Amino acid sequence: MAVRAMPLPSGGHTAPSSAARSLAEALPVPYWLDDPGKPAARPALVGDEQCDLLVVGGGYSGLWTALIAKERNPARDVVLIEGKEIGWAASGRNGGFCAASLTHGLANGLSRWPGEISTLQELGRTNLDAIESAVDRYGIDCSFERTGEIDLATEPHQVADLRETAEQAAELGTELSYLDRDAVRAEVDSPTFLAGLWDRTGVAMLNPARLAWGLKRACLEKGVRIHENTPATELAPRGAGMGVRTPYGRVLAGQVALGTNAFPNLVRRVRPYVVPVYDYALMTEPLSQEQLASIGWRNRQGLSDSANHFHYFRLTEDNRILWGGYDVVYHYGGRIAEEYHQRPETYLKLADHFFRCFPQLEGVRFSHTWGGVIDTCSRFSPFFGTAHRGRVAYAVGYTGLGVGATRFGADVMLDLLAGERTERTQTDMVRSKPLPFPPEPVRWAGIGITQWSLARADAGGGRRNLWLKAMDRIGLGFDS
Known part of the structure; x- marks a missing residue:
């Protein structure tokens, strides 16, 4: 059967998405390290x-x-x-x-x-x-703010999980404030937020x-x-x-x-x-007062959603939004390399997710993109x-x-x-020690199956398949 080609726009070029346009001027360096106050390095040992x-x-x-x-x-x-x-x-x-x-x-x-x-x-x-x-004692200027953090439900099944965690915390004498849809959107306004769990004192934001x-x-x-x-x-x-x-x-x-x-x-x-895994983040340009007012966020809490492949986000001192997470990337053999510090396909995905979360910020640009390795254990x-x-x-x-x-x-x-x-x-x-990860190529295959299974759980109402249930039983996990 013949397939008819889709016509291209005039000029023969596909129009870039709004997510791609938002990344056009971003510097490929970590925002925090792009700081004129960075101290000079001390001499090497000789x-x-x-x-x-x-x-x-x-x-x-x-x-x-x-x-x-x-x-x-x-x-x-x-x-x-x-x-x-x-x-x-x-x-x-x-x-x-x-x-x-x-x-x-x-x-x-x-x-x-x-x-x-x-x-x-x-x-x-x-x-x-x-x-x-x-x-305080050493006079460290790192914009330390003990604002707490809100864990967010963005899918219906996550709402019940937050309620259960709040009840467990109460039994242990720890106060975690459950926020229903209206209450959480009064704190930070996103159409994707269904509920929240606010740890008011257990998390600080800093540079x-x-x-x-x-x-x-x-x-x-x-x-x-x-x-x-x-x-x-x-x-x-x-x-x-x-x-x-x-x-x-x-x-x-x-x-x-x-x-x-x-x-x-x-x-x-x-x-x-x-195992070393790569995590990625974006930083926006500073928000105007009008843009900031459109999302609220007056209490400046750290935020993260409750998916297996989750996002974390927060405000900086000059009212930028850091938006990171979701992709967790492992390279065969645990390879660590400078070339992995940038990953455009992840940045496009993150930018698209950002504007789904905050559609009222359409048109905001990202100033910095970066990634790097973190240490994960089971x-x-x-x-x-x-x-x-x-x-x-x-x-x-x-x-x-x-x-x-x-x-x-x-x-x-x-x-x-x-x-x-x-x-x-x-x-x-x-x-005690965690369970070790298996050697390659079993490690590579196992992490791949786990990543696939976690994505399926996110898309399927949180239901964990047989693979994830087996991992739960033996105490072996993969996360960032």
């Missing part, structure tokens, strides 16, 4: 150094570990090395949601550690309070890069020696301590704390527990451990909630290195 504690990694994990180590013992000699520049990776380009939750939300915590969920929630609240206190840079300054003021553009290439015992090799020298340290997260861990047995929340007879500690697997939880992880690593029995180290969460 030659040999010795120290009491070596911290590997200059994101939040490493910065909090170095800072807290000096707060606990000002005489402790601490060195921090970073493969590129402080905050260049996930710590400097995330959404800026600083959550109290250590368990990737109440539901995940209840399913995995029901007997200690109250303890974990209290530890999380204490940790968030400590972050706010440190921001992630400025937090990292502020922690860097605080570390330096405390006497931490920082070397940037200094990747750690080898970790091995050296006498009573540990030796870490770098391109231009090496460090002999009594103890080592690893904060490398998504990047290959220097303790090789940790690697099967983590239980969606961090895990911890030691190696080399207790001389090395690690904390990894934050799965997108590391802005707040990394400070808790720093405390755990320092407790473990000190051999201390603390309330933190005695929890099952800290003492």
Whole structure:
């Protein structure tokens, strides 16, 4: 049968969509790092150094570990090395949601550690309070706003899930405010919002890069020696301590704390527990007062929807909207590469979703597009451990909630290195490990099937197929 070709518009070109037009002038760089206030990099390590504690990694994990180590013992000699520049990776380009939750939300915590969920929630609240206190104490200009976060229902089946979570929280003495359709749209007006669950005090919004840079300054003021553009290439015992090799020298340290997260861990047995996945985000131009009034959002909460493939979004200090999430991209073999930092097909999808959520903002342009790798583990929340007879500690697997939880992880690593029995180290969460991911090619195939199944669940009223039910039973998951 003959097929008749569709006529092209005059000139032979297809008209670009409104989503594509909105991206035309966007810079392909993380908005937060496109900042004239970015501090100069510290010199690379050249030659040999010795120290009491070596911290590997200059994101939040490493910065909090170095800072807290000096707060606990000002005489402790601490060195921090970073493969590129402080905050260049996930710590400097995330959404800026600083959550109290250590368990990737109440539901995940209840399913995995029901007997200690109250303890974990209290530890999380204490940790968030400590972050706010440190921001104030060290004068860190990171636009810290404790606005809370609203989880949104955008499909009918999600409404019941939010009600159930509110009831579970109430039983545990935690207040989460359930908002019906009218109440949630009074907070932020979108025709897609059906209900919401507002955690009023358990999440803060902040500028992630400025937090990292502020922690860097605080570390330096405390006497931490920082070397940037200094990747750690080898970790091995050296006498009573540990030796870490770098391109231009090496460090002999009594103890080592690893904060490398998504990047290959220097303790090789940790690697099967983590997969690196890519997450992407857009930033709009600043909204006018009229545009802002059209959506409300006077209380400036962080927002995220409740789908498996979810969006997260928030306002910046100058009233831009950050819009990210949805696609979670894994590359075969866990490959990490600069070329994956931009993904136009995801940006088109995100822009289209943005205007469906906020049709009243039609015509707004995006100023920045970016992506990057985060560390995912099968239980969606961090895990911890030691190696080399207790001389090395690690904390990894934050799965997108590391802005707040990394400070808790720093405390755990320092407790473990000190051999201390603390309330933190005695929890099952800290003492246990997630299930490891299988080797390739099973890993690649399994993640692919899981992604397909999650998309089917989103499109099918939340119904989980046999594959997802099997994964639930054994405690193996994939998320960001």
